[in-house]
Structure formats: structure tokens, C-alpha cells
Amino acid sequence: MQTPSYKEQLYAPYEWYRSMRATRPVFQDPTWGGWQVFSYPEVMRVLSEYATFSSDNQRMAQFEGGEGGMDPIGNSIIRMDPPRHRQLRNLVTQAFTPRIVAQLEPRISAITHDLLDQVITAGEMDVVRDLAYPLPVTVISELLGIPAELREDFKRWSDALVSGDEGTSEEERMQLYQEVQGMYGYFAQVLEERRAHPQNDLVSALLAAEVDGQRLSNVELLGFCGLLLVAGNETTTNLLGNMMLCFDEHPELVERLRANRALVPGAIEEVLRYYSPVKAMVRVTTTETVLGNQHMGANQFVVAWIGSANRDEAEFPNADRFDIEREPNRHIAFGRGIHFCLGAPLARLEGKIALNALLDRLPGNWQVADQPLEMIKSFIVFGAKKLPMTWGA
Ligand code: HEM
Numbered sequence: 001m002q003t004p005s006y007k008e009q010l011y012a013p014y015e016w017y018r019s020m021r022a023t024r025p026v027f028q029d030p031t032w033g034g035w036q037v038f039s040y041p042e043v044m045r046v047l048s049e050y051a052t053f054s055s056d057n058q059r060m061a062q063f064e065g066g067e068g069g070m071d072p073i074g075n076s077i078i079r080m081d082p083p084r085h086r087q088l089r090n091l092v093t094q095a096f097t098p099r100i101v102a103q104l105e106p107r108i109s110a111i112t113h114d115l116l117d118q119v120i121t122a123g124e125m126d127v128v129r130d131l132a133y134p135l136p137v138t139v140i141s142e143l144l145g146i147p148a149e150l151r152e153d154f155k156r157w158s159d160a161l162v163s164g165d166e167g168t169s170e171e172e173r174m175q176l177y178q179e180v181q182g183m184y185g186y187f188a189q190v191l192e193e194r195r196a197h198p199q200n201d202l203v204s205a206l207l208a209a210e211v212d213g214q215r216l217s218n219v220e221l222l223g224f225c226g227l228l229l230v231a232g233n234e235t236t237t238n239l240l241g242n243m244m245l246c247f248d249e250h251p252e253l254v255e256r257l258r259a260n261r262a263l264v265p266g267a268i269e270e271v272l273r274y275y276s277p278v279k280a281m282v283r284v285t286t287t288e289t290v291l292g293n294q295h296m297g298a299n300q301f302v303v304a305w306i307g308s309a310n311r312d313e314a315e316f317p318n319a320d321r322f323d324i325e326r327e328p329n330r331h332i333a334f335g336r337g338i339h340f341c342l343g344a345p346l347a348r349l350e351g352k353i354a355l356n357a358l359l360d361r362l363p364g365n366w367q368v369a370d371q372p373l374e375m376i377k378s379f380i381v382f383g384a385k386k387l388p389m390t391w392g393a
């Protein structure tokens with residue numbers, strides 16, 4: 001088990017959130033003028049009131065170094081307001097139905113067991129490297145119809161898409177830019193191939209999807225592939241890694257879950273709340289408004305701290321307690337409103353399959369190595385880069 005001093009980086013943001021919720025739950029940062037929102041009801045409003053808190057890429061780009069234009073994710077649904085958001089979301093929802101997701105169960109299970117086969121005899125693994133990363137990336141690449149051999153490229157691309165927010169040098173930025181361009185070049189090729197030879201995969205379904213005789217444009221298709229790659233990857237990796245951190249803090253739960261699998265779905269929901277894999281989402285105000293007694297002007301950048309809202313005592317009694325039977329558990333780890341995560345059923349399914357497989361295959365107690373945690377450098381996702389662990393004790 002990790003000693004608390006080795007987890008300082010893990011706990012630090014939660015201490016900051018707690019003090020901000022208590023003192024300045026809606027706060028205009030004097031250094032850069034943007035707003036930061038920490039309390040549950042206010043974060044819910046920012047995420048769901050799209051008419052006041054816009055996701056539009058043009059509005060965002062002015063605060064993000066004007067790079068919005070080069071980036072197809074900037075042209076994807078996560079960076080759009082209605083009515084265009086509604087049209088495109090309807091289109092992609094057609095290709096990404098709960099039925100398609102449910103059909104993936106046997107395949108996700110097979111991938112999970114194959115991954116565990118490779119480490120089981122060693123009696124140790126890095127749960128990020130050996131399971132939490134390869135599982136979702138393999139699922140997404142199969143969904144998109146892209147060969148799993150490109151996994152390593154995928155990893156670099158999706159890392160490039162979520163990094164670069166904190167302490168990135170100009171040189172690193174250029175490198176990231178080139179990685180991202182490489183990825184779009186690759187997807188453009190795949191689109192051409194599938195257009196010529198449609199197959200039974202998500203890319204072909206996206207190419208065929210129509211609403212009112214309208215199809216996705218090339219840039220929108222690229223944006224959606226890029227979005228799925230990031231949204232479906234880093235996030236689910238961190239759900240699985242963060243799950244291990246929760247069990248490391250509560251080792252007794254492993255035996256309880258092993259004996260009672262009905263508790264598995266609740267445990268996954270609680271991981272999503274307790275160490276939310278997406279810690280923040282951003283919006284821009286379209287008009288003046290009042291939020292948590294604070295007057296906000298129009299055209300202001302707003303950071304909604306999901307990680308903080310999910311620990312708000314006013315919504316979650318004993319919010320800092322990890323309780324797999326928490327009822328109700330109205331966490332907002334998948335967002336709220338029109339942008340609610342399209343991949344939530346898939347993420348939940350992967351979490352359930354992975355946890356059940358771990359409970360079946362890793363006997364005894366689970367122990368995360370007592371080493372300092374290195375957290376991912378990102379403003380959006382929350383998780384550890386490595387989590388070496390052993391079992392069987
Ligand atoms: C534990 C895993 C995941 C978490 C915590 C997560 C979290 C989120 C959040 C918070 C949003 C809302 C964004 C906003 O309001 O601006 C979102 C949107 C989205 N997510 Fe996820 N996600 C996860 C997994 C996935 C997966 C597996 C996929 C797809 C394969 C996916 C696809 C999407 C898409 C396409 C959107 C945009 C929806 C829209 O704008 O209408 N996510 N996700």
C-alpha cells in the first residue's frame with residue numbers, strides 16, 4: 001500500500017478544491033481574468049445551460065492561443081452549440097448506439113483476459129501499462145476499424161491531444177502539433193479507403209450516417225475520430241487506474257467485491273465520483289449572468305471543476321468517504337445536459353468487465369507499489385502515469 005506522503009500529488013488538488021468550495025466557490029482569477037467554478041450546483045449549471053455557457057470553438061479559440069482552426073476536434077460536437085450540435089450529435093448517435101456497444105461485451109472480455117494472461121504468472125504488473133491503457137485503445141481502434149498494431153501511435157497521438165497545458169515548452173508544443181497532424185493524416189487515409197470500400201465498422205457507419213439528407217463533412221469526420229480517440233482512451237484508462245488507487249486506499253473492498261459482484265457497478269460509479277477521470281471542462285459566457293452570487297460579464301472563460309463538484313458535501317454527505325454503496329450517487333463525471341458523454345455506456349461496460357476480470361484472476365490482496373505517484377500533466381484528465389502492483393499476499 002502506498003504511504004500517504006507518496007500520494008501528495010494525488011491529494012493536493014482535492015485540498016485545493018475543498019478550500020475553494022469553502023471560500024470562493026465561484027471565483028474570478030485576477031491573474032488571467034477567467035472564472036473557476038467549484039461547487040456542485042454551479043458546475044451543473046455551467047455544463048448544462050448551453051445558451052449562457054457556450055462550447056463553441058470560435059469563442060473558445062480566442063482564449064486558447066487561436067489554435068482552434070487547425071484542430072478538427074475544434075470542429076467536433078464537444079466544441080459546438082445547438083442547433084449544429086444537435087444535428088451532428090444525432091448523426092453520430094446513429095453510428096454509436098447502445099446496441100453496438102452492448103455487442104462489444106464478449107470482445108472486450110476477450111481482450112481483457114488476453115492482457116491479463118500476459119502478466120498473470122509474473123505476479124506483478126503496471127496496471128496502467130498492462131491493462132488500463134491497452135484495453136480502451138484496443139476497443140476504440142477495433143470500433144474505428146483501425147489495426148491494433150497502431151496502438152503505440154495511438155498512444156502518442158492521444159497523449160499529444162490532452163497534454164500541453166502545463167509547463168510545455170515551444171519545442172514540445174511543435175512536436176505535439178506534428179504528432180496531431182500525423183494522426184489526422186492517418187485518419188484522412190482511412191476515410192478515403194472506407195469511402196471506396198465500406199466495411200462493417202464505425203468509420204463506414206459514420207460515412208453513411210444521414211440526417212435530413214445531410215452527411216458529416218470531412219473535417220467533421222476527422223474531428224469525430226480524433227474526439228473518440230481522446231475521449232475514449234485517456235478517460236477510460238484513468239477510470240481503471242483510479243479504481244486501483246481507490247482499492248489501494250480501501251484494501252478490504254477487494255474481498256467484499258469478490259464475494260458480491262452485485263456491488264461492482266456501484267463501485268465503478270463511486271470511482272467516477274471520487275477520483276473523476278475528467279477533472280474539468282470549459283465554457284465561454286455568451287451574455288452577462290449571475291452564478292453563485294457572482295456577476296459574470298459576457299465573453300468570459302469559465303472552468304467548471306467536475307472533480308471538485310463531485311466532492312461537494314452539500315450534494316454528497318461524507319463526500320471524502322469512498323462508499324461503493326452510496327445512494328443516491330448523482331456524480332457528474334460524464335458531464336451534464338446536451339454534451340453528456342456519448343461513450344458513458346462503453347466506459348461503464350469496460351470498467352465492469354475489467355473489474356470482474358481482475359477480481360477473478362488476481363487472488364488475495366492487491367498492493368500498489370509504495371513509490372511516489374507521477375500524475376499525468378493535464379488540465380483535463382486526472383490519473384497516474386504508472387501504477388505498479390502485486391497480488392496474492
Ligand atoms: C470514464 C470514461 C469517460 C469519462 C469520465 C468521460 C467524460 C466526459 C465528459 C465530462 C464529457 C462532457 C464534455 C462537456 O460537457 O463539454 C464527455 C463528452 C463526450 N465523451 Fe466522454 N468520457 C469517458 C469515456 C468516453 C468514451 C469511452 C467515449 C467514446 C468512445 C467518449 C466519447 C465522448 C464524446 C463523443 C463526448 C462529446 C459529447 C457531446 O459533446 O455531445 N467518452 N465525456
